[in-house]
């Protein structure tokens with residue numbers, strides 16, 4: 182670890198060296214005056230590939246795509262002032278979905294801080310509520326401690342974003358370095374209380390109608406196989422949050438798919454009947470629970486989460502276990518009885534048969550479900566699926582056969598339009614052997630459309646499937662259902678020619694509307710390598726159903 | 742909401758929180774930000790460095806509220822917070838300060 186050769190290095194060089202030692206091979210960002218020393222040092226790195234985003238938010242989401250695909254902290258960079266403020270949405274998004282991110286921002290020199298200097302903004306203050314932790318660095322020497330610590334914090338426990346704000350003079354300050362710190366890695370969380378694990382096992386063994394409820398924490402802790410094993414051993418019907426999709430293959434016999442606002446009727450109805458809810462790495466988000474008082478009204482609750490503040494936050498747990506969900510599930514497994522639960526499984530089977538997810542048009546690629554199914558039919562489970570935010574996101578969540586943890590990249594907690602394209606680019610950079618598909622809408626794509634040129638420049642294997650309904654569809658749907666059909670500010674009058682937009686940015690485009698054989702055109706597009714936009718019109722009248730009205734209990738679903 | 746009369750104020754159950762924290766310029770913002778973003782008023786606040794000044798002690802006087810357990814858990818999650826202890830309203834730290842507020 183120690184390095185006998187004493188070197189004199191600038192703060193900027195120290196940052197780059199620490200990122201290299203951390204194993205960073207790619208990062209995304211945009212330079213500017215206050216971060217130029219770091220960019221100058223970065224230019225000398227042979228290890229790190231800098232991806233030049235066209236908007237800092239795009240850079241932030243590219244880093245998120247890398248982190249979501251691999252589970253490892255990823256890095257984005259921005260200059261002071263507007264660079265830093267542009268990054269904030271991507272950081273907030275990472276906070277709500279617990280994504281490990283290290284954001285490095287330049288700041289005006291220390292002597293100018295607090296003077297309203299050019300491009301000075303209180304990045305530290307602005308980022309407090311949207312980061313897991315943040316730093317304002319006051320000396321080059323302290324970078325040796327702060328950078329590894331930032332990675333450790335981002336990756337440890339419940340992952341999250343960390344921001345490091347570095348004044349320009351600190352980047353230029355030269356200090357002697359004779360020993361390098363170890364890279365920052367996730368520290369092992371404290372072990373869970375074994376008596377609580379015993380109690381949880383006893384509750385599972387006693388339950389007549391248990392349901393396993395998986396959240397994003399299962400994916401983060403690599404616990405998907407253990408969760409499936411638990412479900413199989415104890416015969417637990419299993420629901421997943423939006424963030425957990427892929428943890429259990431949707432076509433697994435025990436899977437009830439996604440719960441909540443756009444879950445299948447059978448899923449929400451089964452939850453309504455359960456007598457035990459085993460929540461694993463899930464946080465009882467309102468989109469999943471609906472009106473909390475009406476969520477699993479008969480159930481006792483076992484809640485396992487790495488973040489103690491999630492226990493009892495929304496719903497009091499009868500047994501709340503703070504701990505890494507993988508470790509806890511491994512302890513729980515031997516204590517849980519192998520059971521067949523024939524009565525309960527047959528009841529759930531009956532619910533599934535009588536209230537399945539209805540997917541009208543599944544065989545017609547000119548409808549939302551049919552298009553999603555046609556895309557899935559061209560790919561295998563190695564493909565990664567990203568989305569933007571809106572109806573298209575929910576249709577994909579309902580209909581795409583996700584079968585692999587980390588196969589699914591979506592903005593769950595913040596629900597940020599503009600997430601999809603840059604996140605898909607990041608995922609493709611991190612795992613270039615995969616095909617990455619991004620389902621987007623005509624509203625969302627425009628929120629980070631500038632990154633199409635980044636996709637072209639990096640020649641990433643990203644296929645953007647644009648479901649064009651000439652509207653902010655999910656808004657239009659809510660106005661239709663809940664605002665007396667007063668459609669306002671959700672229908673586009675102007676419509677870009679998206680095929681020409683894509684071609685103008687330097688990526689190939691396919692207009693499925695013009696293809697007489699859309700299936701074979703789609704298959705050719707998805708199997709070719711490189712970035713491509715696939716444009717498909719869908720009817721503005723299409724809705725995502727069923728839908729739980731905001732504020733209602735989950736069993737009060739509309740449609741489907 | 743905060744314009745309680747003196748009698749009303751005395752009727753509200755109070756809690757005193759004692760935090761040991763790393764002593765640096767951002768800590769106060771991190772701690773009070775958790776309260777302000779939940780519109781949870783901090784009634785009293787007192788901070789002084791401890792020992793060699795590497796750490797500080799923050800005393801917070803807050804109204805008891807069903808959110809208090811969650812607040813304490815959130816405070817415990819902050820990187821720069823080393824420990825959190827809960828005391829009853831009778832804790833003398835704010836009682837003794839009262840003479841400065843007459």
Ligand SMILES: Cc1ncc(C[n+]2csc(CCOP(=O)(O)OP(=O)(O)O)c2C)c(N)n1
Pocket residue numbers: 569570571572573574596597598599621622623624625626648650652653654655656
């Ligand atoms: C940045 C941002 N602004 C606004 C919203 C609110 N919103 C949610 S869905 C939606 C419409 C999305 O339209 P589009 O991308 O075309 O998808 P569609 O619903 O039509 O599939 C809007 C405006 C949001 N989620 N994110």
